[in-house]
Amino acid sequence: MSDLTDLGVAAIRDGVRAGSFSACDVADAFIVNVSKAKALNAFLVETPEHAIAAATAADTARAAGETLKALAGVPIGMKDLFCTNGVVTTAASRILEGFVPPYESRVSQNLWDAGAGMLGKLNMDQFAMGSSNETSAFGNVISPWRRANGDTAPLAPGGSSGGSSSAVAARLCPAATGTDTGGSIRQPAAFTGITGIKPTYGRCSRWGTIAFASSLDQAGPMARDVRDCAILLEAMAGFDARDATSLKLDVPQWEAGLSGDLSGKRVGIPKEYRVDGMPAEIEALWQQGIDWMKDAGAEIVEISLPHTKYALPAYYIIAPAEASSNLARYDGVRYGLRDLPEGAGLQDMYAATRAEGFGDEVKRRILIGTYVLSAGFYDAYYTQAQKVRALIARDFEQAFERCDVLLTPTAPSAAFALGEKQADPIAMYLNDVFTVPSSLAGLPAMSVPGGLDKDGLPLGLQIIGRPLDEQGVLNAGLAIEQRAGFVARPGVWW
Amino acid sequence: MTEFRIQGDTGEWEVVVGLEVHAQVTSQAKLFSGAATTFGAEPNTQVSLVDAAMPGMLPVPNMECIRQAVRTGLAIGAQINRWSRFDRKNYFYADLPQGYQISQLYHPLVGEGAIDISLDEKDPDAATKRIGVERIHVEQDAGKLMHDQHPTRSYVDLNRSGVALMEIVSRPDMASPAEAGAYLRKLRAILRYVGSCDGNMEEGSMRADVNVSVRKPGDELGMRTETKNVNSVRFVMAVVEQEARRQVEVIEAGGTIAQETRLYDPDRNETRSMRSKEDAHDYRYFPDPDLLPLELEQAFLDDCLASLPELPDAKRKRYEDLGITPYNAAVLTAEVEAARWFDTLLDAGAKGPAAANWTTSELFGALNRLGKDITESPVSPTQAAELLALVADGTLSGSLAKQVFEVMLETGDAPSTIVEERGLKQTSDTGAIDAVIAQIMAANEDKVADYRGGKDKLFGFFVGQTMKAMGGKANPGVVNDLLKKALG
Amino acid sequence: MSVDTKTVKKIAGLARIAITDEQAGRVAPELDNIIHWIEMLEEVDTTGVEPMTAVIPNHLRLRDDVVTEGGIRDALMQNAPQGEHGFFTVPKVIE
Numbered sequence A: 001m002s003d004l005t006d007l008g009v010a011a012i013r014d015g016v017r018a019g020s021f022s023a024c025d026v027a028d029a030f031i032v033n034v035s036k037a038k039a040l041n042a043f044l045v046e047t048p049e050h051a052i053a054a055a056t057a058a059d060t061a062r063a064a065g066e067t068l069k070a071l072a073g074v075p076i077g078m079k080d081l082f083c084t085n086g087v088v089t090t091a092a093s094r095i096l097e098g099f100v101p102p103y104e105s106r107v108s109q110n111l112w113d114a115g116a117g118m119l120g121k122l123n124m125d126q127f128a129m130g131s132s133n134e135t136s137a138f139g140n141v142i143s144p145w146r147r148a149n150g151d152t153a154p155l156a157p158g159g160s161s162g163g164s165s166s167a168v169a170a171r172l173c174p175a176a177t178g179t180d181t182g183g184s185i186r187q188p189a190a191f192t193g194i195t196g197i198k199p200t201y202g203r204c205s206r207w208g209t210i211a212f213a214s215s216l217d218q219a220g221p222m223a224r225d226v227r228d229c230a231i232l233l234e235a236m237a238g239f240d241a242r243d244a245t246s247l248k249l250d251v252p253q254w255e256a257g258l259s260g261d262l263s264g265k266r267v268g269i270p271k272e273y274r275v276d277g278m279p280a281e282i283e284a285l286w287q288q289g290i291d292w293m294k295d296a297g298a299e300i301v302e303i304s305l306p307h308t309k310y311a312l313p314a315y316y317i318i319a320p321a322e323a324s325s326n327l328a329r330y331d332g333v334r335y336g337l338r339d340l341p342e343g344a345g346l347q348d349m350y351a352a353t354r355a356e357g358f359g360d361e362v363k364r365r366i367l368i369g370t371y372v373l374s375a376g377f378y379d380a381y382y383t384q385a386q387k388v389r390a391l392i393a394r395d396f397e398q399a400f401e402r403c404d405v406l407l408t409p410t411a412p413s414a415a416f417a418l419g420e421k422q423a424d425p426i427a428m429y430l431n432d433v434f435t436v437p438s439s440l441a442g443l444p445a446m447s448v449p450g451g452l453d454k455d456g457l458p459l460g461l462q463i464i465g466r467p468l469d470e471q472g473v474l475n476a477g478l479a480i481e482q483r484a485g486f487v488a489r490p491g492v493w494w
Numbered sequence B: 001m002t003e004f005r006i007q008g009d010t011g012e013w014e015v016v017v018g019l020e021v022h023a024q025v026t027s028q029a030k031l032f033s034g035a036a037t038t039f040g041a042e043p044n045t046q047v048s049l050v051d052a053a054m055p056g057m058l059p060v061p062n063m064e065c066i067r068q069a070v071r072t073g074l075a076i077g078a079q080i081n082r083w084s085r086f087d088r089k090n091y092f093y094a095d096l097p098q099g100y101q102i103s104q105l106y107h108p109l110v111g112e113g114a115i116d117i118s119l120d121e122k123d124p125d126a127a128t129k130r131i132g133v134e135r136i137h138v139e140q141d142a143g144k145l146m147h148d149q150h151p152t153r154s155y156v157d158l159n160r161s162g163v164a165l166m167e168i169v170s171r172p173d174m175a176s177p178a179e180a181g182a183y184l185r186k187l188r189a190i191l192r193y194v195g196s197c198d199g200n201m202e203e204g205s206m207r208a209d210v211n212v213s214v215r216k217p218g219d220e221l222g223m224r225t226e227t228k229n230v231n232s233v234r235f236v237m238a239v240v241e242q243e244a245r246r247q248v249e250v251i252e253a254g255g256t257i258a259q260e261t262r263l264y265d266p267d268r269n270e271t272r273s274m275r276s277k278e279d280a281h282d283y284r285y286f287p288d289p290d291l292l293p294l295e296l297e298q299a300f301l302d303d304c305l306a307s308l309p310e311l312p313d314a315k316r317k318r319y320e321d322l323g324i325t326p327y328n329a330a331v332l333t334a335e336v337e338a339a340r341w342f343d344t345l346l347d348a349g350a351k352g353p354a355a356a357n358w359t360t361s362e363l364f365g366a367l368n369r370l371g372k373d374i375t376e377s378p379v380s381p382t383q384a385a386e387l388l389a390l391v392a393d394g395t396l397s398g399s400l401a402k403q404v405f406e407v408m409l410e411t412g413d414a415p416s417t418i419v420e421e422r423g424l425k426q427t428s429d430t431g432a433i434d435a436v437i438a439q440i441m442a443a444n445e446d447k448v449a450d451y452r453g454g455k456d457k458l459f460g461f462f463v464g465q466t467m468k469a470m471g472g473k474a475n476p477g478v479v480n481d482l483l484k485k486a487l488g
Numbered sequence C: 001m002s003v004d005t006k007t008v009k010k011i012a013g014l015a016r017i018a019i020t021d022e023q024a025g026r027v028a029p030e031l032d033n034i035i036h037w038i039e040m041l042e043e044v045d046t047t048g049v050e051p052m053t054a055v056i057p058n059h060l061r062l063r064d065d066v067v068t069e070g071g072i073r074d075a076l077m078q079n080a081p082q083g084e085h086g087f088f089t090v091p092k093v094i095e
């Protein structure tokens, strides 16, 4: 039998059901991989006992002849943004170091209810702010990928769900949860040659997920392929009365609805995504993607999203504004770090605690958000940004009158070396140029691996769908997956 | 209304007052969480994960709080905004776990309305005045800090954190301490009639931020100060008075009024600047991204309207239309519990004016003596109606009714039972009364002669003697008639 | 608008993040750069456009007025840096 850690979610689920192997064997195999991969720094906390308990429950249920749950026997990694009952949750920030939530996030609870087990909590960019996983207070996550030219410079796994992408790509877990505010599932998926989907805003409850920017944050799965994403998303999604923005809709059976046949579908190609300085390889991959879509039976239509170039600036007003307020609760009073200098009063305690507890990127965004909301600037920045956001959403609406899904590159480059873009925040922000517009419009979007660049690093293609049309997105993703034949994987060096 | 003027060295000054009243919405659970709102619980026991602002927690609004604010708005004839929105007011303080208060700045739930006040509700001739209400919005209360438990620490109790408040913002339409007091009393009465706030000022269910400025008559509005969290009608009136006088003094001494937040110190009867909170008032308001706009259906508003009880002004008018004096009507409608009691009395068949006289004098007098609230009255409206009926049909005289009422207060028995058991029934038996009259005339022949000789005043003497001899049980009307006949 | 050291100190104060003059001096040009970049939005004509309120059409649901939570003081306080007698505690506030 091949290595169990080579199996994805569907294969593990089906194998456990069929009795081809036990859930405990699967859990053990991944636990071993996790323990051997410290060099990647993908896990902040390892929870083998949790994974084993879930696996034992699956094996026991099978032995008793019970119908197995949707994810019985499947161990996963949990991004550290999800609060997990009794397990330290930090959002990769000092300010929450040692914080043990007395509650379970709705999304993680849904996964446990479906029978999944947890291998551990995954490292990430601090408070999900970053695109390279260099903002974690607990060290960078290293991508398992290396350039093919023998260069051993550590590469960025993307961010903010970099622990998730690294762990899935390195076979430390068959799948992981991610969260996506401006591209934090899709960009790291593209960087590491895996698949990830951000559903429509409101599909996954935000209850118990540490907030970055409330109007943008969405949880989603990161896995080896489209089917695995569909399976996981079905478990993660669902109405939650405790989240006022949760959509009161039944969760579709996305896995059952999978089809790579795009006959009768129209795929839109937004011309504004052809940005200056985009590497020729990305351009070529995009063209390749267009050809795959045609091959799958789709009709290609050129469309226009005229406000695309304003998406990033609008995002860098709205997201920091929301974050500056969402992160005000980290004040050293009820939980987390407290820094109380000698003789300090309450307000000094706040300032010292937050200066000590937040990393530089988090502080930068809090300052931007505070600035754009401060007296006299609100309308010029925030209101204008929300108007532009409405225009961006309208662009998509109009585009979807002419097509069913959009195809774009996921990121403007392949993975870069750690440290390469840290000096220039805007250069870092530009990583999300293709993912941010759909986030602003709340649309479902996914990244699937399309090929490798000249250095042997993965490149991803992004599919963007209509609101609530995760099925259309998954199916287009599947069509690419079936044609791309992407089987590259990083060699184990860690 | 009466002109209130402050006499300064440079002439007369007017005072301009606006009130922002925070009223706790009557509800079981908090505005955005399912924790209880009961007063006086053990510290931090009525706190949910949301109220403590644990990471990842989200607000979900309580329908009842919205409903009560809408009903309050309808009660003051205000415009209800079918589209409103919650905003975050950002600031750091230990009683504010989220680091922001969820409130409504840009699009409040309730818009323009008004409250009519009268300086003396009991005087039908007192002038009335309409005070504009700019808006009512819904927001979260903060927690509570205690400073005197520990030498170097303040204690934080989050039980109040997230309790629903209505902030009722008046126009600067009041021009005297008396008007401010009348407005607050009237507002409190309306809230209590509507049932949207218990009006309990001692427990902090209602508190006012008092905005005061002064100006020379006819001038532009002066710079105002805001005195925070004033928790009684009397104190609000004192704040207006003291603050206006202070401002006049400052200006006349060549100073200027700073727009600032002040505190009232009841012990010294003065306001003081709150220097510890001089933080540049930059609250960075923006729409709460955890919540969607609040959109109300017409049917919801219709239900709110249909659920409104008769309000103080309407009730007073109805009482007056029943022939009740304006004074009594005002007394009876001032507190919702009294009005409710009295309405039950009317429903039980009592006649308006007599019932009003009896309630305001006999019942209120007795309750006052007993130190009891109307809700604790030992006599029920049904029993009172029975008592009044016995007076109306002549079974009891006024003085007998008083005796019966005293027994009712003590025993809680029905008046008919008391009359029966103690033989307190009034008699109209002319034979018995005539016999007594004959005896009295025989014993007082000199007075009979005087009366017949023109001393009319002696009639009262014969009435008194007769009533006394009858043990107070004779029907006074019958006694009068028979005496007139006998004396000729 | 441009962001200078003084502005950085002011907004850091509002955000309750302690910052030294030296740090503020370092951050100022960075923030200034970002703010200028986002000011690109000024060129968008948004006349007659309503600011977005709900990204996906949805209605605000209201809860029933029922007490469903509370009585979890120990759980709430288990992560507190400081507390006693059932209270969270902070350095004494002088009002």
Ligand SMILES: [Mg+2]
Pocket: B020, B209
């Ligand atoms: Mg106020």
Ligand SMILES: [Zn+2]
Pocket: B022, B139, B167
């Ligand atoms: Zn208020």
